[in-house]
Each structure stands twice: as structure tokens, then as C-alpha cells.
Amino acid sequence: MGFLYGELLKAKREIKEAFGNVESRFKDVMAVIEKKMNGRLDSPLHLTAFLLNPHYSYANPSIFDEPKMNEAFISCVEQFYYHDEDQQEQVANFELKKIQNREGPFSKKLARTFQNYDYNPAASWWRLYGTETPALQKMATRILSLTSSSSGCERNWSGFEGIHTKKRNRLTTTRLNKLVYIQFNNRLMNNREKIKVKENH
Incomplete structure (x- = not known):
């Protein structure tokens, strides 16, 4: 950086x-x-x-x-x-x-x-x-x-690939962005919950 x-x-x-x-x-x-x-x-x-x-x-x-x-x-x-x-x-x-x-x-x-x-x-x-x-x-x-890294982008691209499939290739860019946003933040929330559970036990 x-x-x-x-x-x-x-x-x-x-x-x-x-x-x-x-x-x-x-x-x-x-x-x-x-x-x-x-x-x-x-x-x-x-x-x-x-x-x-x-x-x-x-x-x-x-x-x-x-x-x-x-x-x-x-x-x-x-x-x-x-x-x-x-x-x-x-x-x-x-x-x-x-x-x-x-x-x-x-x-x-x-x-x-x-x-x-x-x-x-x-x-x-x-x-x-x-x-x-x-x-x-x-x-x-x-x-x-701080390091300059593209890992955040890589994670998002893999999210896009998981959502934008052959069956779902008519998604608009806006909807696709929203779905990736939800998926990414859902993972973050799940990880946070797992950490809380571990701390409580």
C-alpha cells in the first residue's frame, strides 16, 4: 500500500x-x-x-x-x-x-x-x-x-458465477448485484454467528 x-x-x-x-x-x-x-x-x-x-x-x-x-x-x-x-x-x-x-x-x-x-x-x-x-x-x-489485494473481487466473482448460471442468465445487472450483495453479507453474518456460538461455549 x-x-x-x-x-x-x-x-x-x-x-x-x-x-x-x-x-x-x-x-x-x-x-x-x-x-x-x-x-x-x-x-x-x-x-x-x-x-x-x-x-x-x-x-x-x-x-x-x-x-x-x-x-x-x-x-x-x-x-x-x-x-x-x-x-x-x-x-x-x-x-x-x-x-x-x-x-x-x-x-x-x-x-x-x-x-x-x-x-x-x-x-x-x-x-x-x-x-x-x-x-x-x-x-x-x-x-x-495494508496490502493491495484483489481477493475481495475474487470472492465477489465466485459469487457472481454461482448466481449467474445457464438457467439464470436473464438476470438484470441490478438484480444480480443485489443477490451477490445479499449472499456475501449473509456469509459474513453466518460467520459472525458461528464465532459468537464458539465464544459462548
Whole structure:
């Protein structure tokens, strides 16, 4: 998760360079990439992972000044520490400044060398150097430990295959979506019930 948005930006830069930085040549390619990214790979979570990844933030400290990044970060803080305004204030108004200004453990030479290595586990870096910013450390390690996966889609596709059969091939898309939604949530509820039964025995 921590490298996805950054690598997309890098790929876009390299595509522009491959087309000689002539906008008329790369414009159509960029339009396709932007269309695929918008609303999917540029969510507040992706942007916050990019911001909190020291591989990028140490290499380019100006990302802390980008309004888009700040909005995404605040959105994630509000979501992560939902109904805990003290923690929200701590993270957004105090702890973020420590990494931004390279204070405490963030100023160490070893902390700064992280930007030189590709694909180091950023969550481990936060566990090691984020000790003076515990609320931000907790949030960063959780976000940067997330993996990008298609397993949720795979589960839905198998659900679609089970419902949309040769006998039931005239289902409308809306009805099919509703049936898969019901089936998926029914499984979740059944699993939750099984867990409750096990806990009670």
C-alpha cells in the first residue's frame, strides 16, 4: 500500500520522459491512466500511505505542503481516530510536525537513509523511529501494513458465477448485484454467528 501511489507517479514521469516530454504525444496515455486512477488509486488512504512512507517523504519533503496530501491525511486521521478528537488533534497538529521537521528519532542519519532503498517495509521503519509520536506511529504502521489485494473481487466473482448460471442468465445487472450483495453479507453474518456460538461455549 505504501508504495502504490508513489510508483504510479514514478511511472507517469517515466512515460512522459519516454515520449520526450511532449504533451501532445503522451496526453492520450495519461488520460487513460488518470481515468483508471481517479477514485480508486488516489483515495485519501493511498495518498496518506504515500505521505507517511519515508521512502517518499524524506526524498521530497515538499509533499507535506501539498493541499491534496493534507486533505487526504486529515480525512484518514478523522476516520482512524473516529470520535477521539484528542487523538486527532495530537496526530494532525503535533505529531505530524515532528516527522515533517525531522525532530527526535526522525532526525537520525539511519532514519534518513531509508529513502535510498526501494521497497523496504515502511511499517517497520515507523515501529523503529516513530516512538515519540505514538498515535501517528500506530496509524502509520496500520496503513503501511495494508496490502493491495484483489481477493475481495475474487470472492465477489465466485459469487457472481454461482448466481449467474445457464438457467439464470436473464438476470438484470441490478438484480444480480443485489443477490451477490445479499449472499456475501449473509456469509459474513453466518460467520459472525458461528464465532459468537464458539465464544459462548
